Amino acid sequence: MPNTLTLTSPAKINLYLKVKGKRKDGFHDIVTVFERIDLCDRLSFTTNATGRITIACDHPQVPTGPKNLVHRVARLLQTRYNVSQGVDIRIQKVIPVAAGLAGGSSNAATTLLALNRLWHLELDQRALVLLSGEIGSDVAFFLYDCSWALGTGRGNEIQVLKLPRKLTHILVVPCVKLYAAEVYGALKFKLTRYRDNVNILFHHLRNNRNDISSLIINDLESAIIKMKPGLQKLKQRLKTLGAEGVMISGSGPAVFGLTRDSLQAQRLKRILLNTYSRVFVVRTL
Numbered sequence: 038m039p040n041t042l043t044l045t046s047p048a049k050i051n052l053y054l055k056v057k058g059k060r061k062d063g064f065h066d067i068v069t070v071f072e073r074i075d076l077c078d079r080l081s082f083t084t085n086a087t088g089r090i091t092i093a094c095d096h097p098q099v100p101t102g103p104k105n106l107v108h109r110v111a112r113l114l115q116t117r118y119n120v121s122q123g124v125d126i127r128i129q130k131v132i133p134v135a136a137g138l139a140g141g142s143s144n145a146a147t148t149l150l151a152l153n154r155l156w157h158l159e160l161d162q163r164a165l166v167l168l169s170g171e172i173g174s175d176v177a178f179f180l181y182d183c184s185w186a187l188g189t190g191r192g193n194e195i196q197v198l199k200l201p202r203k204l205t206h207i208l209v210v211p212c213v214k215l216y217a218a219e220v221y222g223a224l225k226f227k228l229t230r231y232r233d234n235v236n237i238l239f240h241h242l243r244n245n246r247n248d249i250s251s252l253i254i255n256d257l258e259s260a261i262i263k264m265k266p267g268l269q270k271l272k273q274r275l276k277t278l279g280a281e282g283v284m285i286s287g288s289g290p291a292v293f294g295l296t297r298d299s300l301q302a303q304r305l306k307r308i309l310l311n312t313y314s315r316v317f318v319v320r321t322l
Contacts, residue, residue, distance in 0.1 A: 046147040048138040050286040079129040089123040096130035106145035137287035146179030210315040217288040250282030
């Protein structure tokens, strides 16, 4: 009999992203603060006896073959652990694609967790994290049941942060596409001494300090805005409307801003929907 499991797959934003330099393996060493947010896809998994991996998705831009990270995860587990069963996967997309919100990486992590249960692999968290490194740098974060984490290395070395803070954001995803590899490739390094203010940000989050907007940074922004100058106008619009700490998330193009509460965020959403089709009010999950 086939077994079925349905899980939510949340997005993230990077409240802090510092690029320290390029690695020998072609990736970049970073320091980043991940925040899990309540913008979630929904994935359903049903085992089959044929050994086939099938993917169905309600979003036309999501590949349903081997290029999908979900497919790569399932195939990796099949071959690595000699699994004879297959799986039929249905993805209900809510997280915008290629937006700097790690929807694909989150889906991949959700697939690791789901198939570990459905195929009775009994892999512990450490083993799952090691496997995630073969799929993508952001995947590891979603294997931890936490709201906040510090990511180092490629972003795949995770330290869970026990922070009680819950933030509310206005989040806008303009209809342009950006891919992490292109953004990192366009990054220009300045020969300045590396300064790491991430511990100050932790202190402010831990102690519920309101003045965190000046501590939110993203080293990728200069490269992103050079590629997509219109994002600077979007950032300015959010600031004019009263959002604070306005920043591009990850490799973009999603732009978020801090709001005092959900009422302010909903007011901004109503205004921004006159110009942008993808506007969300999100909160720390």
